[in-house]
Amino acid sequence: MQSSELEWCANAENHLSLRRSGRVPQGIKKKRIQQELEAAILNGFKDGLQIREMDDKGRGVITTREFYKGEFVVEYEGELVDGKVGKKRDILYKKDSKIGCYLYFFKHRDRQYCLDATEETGKLGRLINHSRNGNLISRVIEVGKPIKPHLIFLARRDILKNEELLYDYGDRNPQNIMDHPWLAH
Numbered sequence: 001m002q003s004s005e006l007e008w009c010a011n012a013e014n015h016l017s018l019r020r021s022g023r024v025p026q027g028i029k030k031k032r033i034q035q036e037l038e039a040a041i042l043n044g045f046k047d048g049l050q051i052r053e054m055d056d057k058g059r060g061v062i063t064t065r066e067f068y069k070g071e072f073v074v075e076y077e078g079e080l081v082d083g084k085v086g087k088k089r090d091i092l093y094k095k096d097s098k099i100g101c102y103l104y105f106f107k108h109r110d111r112q113y114c115l116d117a118t119e120e121t122g123k124l125g126r127l128i129n130h131s132r133n134g135n136l137i138s139r140v141i142e143v144g145k146p147i148k149p150h151l152i153f154l155a156r157r158d159i160l161k162n163e164e165l166l167y168d169y170g171d172r173n174p175q176n177i178m179d180h181p182w183l184a185h
């Protein structure tokens, strides 16, 4: 497994098994953190999370325990397609008001990708709502055989029990903000 960004390792070591393992050289720490993240992703780890119906946003995801800054929280799981395919699907889905917006576009190694999580799968990453000041950040890491990019959410700060999980959808398009005023906050 490789990671495009490793700066979160310093925080991640606070909560993984490395906490209990005393003085460990930096290179080994990074390798172990990556191994633990890989295991969390491949095992579909979603400990400490619960779906809740929110007053004004549909469903949302709430914590049932604390998460430390930098800790793996959940993966955004969906069908991984090329960015161009994602854009076509976006146009198609917008024509049907019954289909919600569950497309996550991202760039990795100079390629545009889209995770299409439109299908109701019971996965939790797709149910996380937007805030410009959210408690999650996303990272792309490469996992599996064959290796492919996975989008994961890490705690942006320490998160308390019973907090709603939120991340910045990053949509600053003026027309989209007019159509969905909640994107402005």
Ligand SMILES: C[S@@+](CC[C@H](N)C(=O)[O-])C[C@H]1O[C@@H](n2cnc3c(N)ncnc32)[C@H](O)[C@@H]1O
Residues within 6 Å of the ligand: 056, 057, 058, 059, 060, 100, 101, 102, 126, 127, 128, 129, 130, 131, 182, 183
């Ligand atoms: C990826 S889904 C999130 C899960 C969704 N709430 C559900 O019940 O399936 C994105 C949709 O959630 C709603 N949403 C997300 N963040 C919101 C917010 N801050 N305020 C109001 N609605 C929000 C919008 O309807 C948006 O199209």
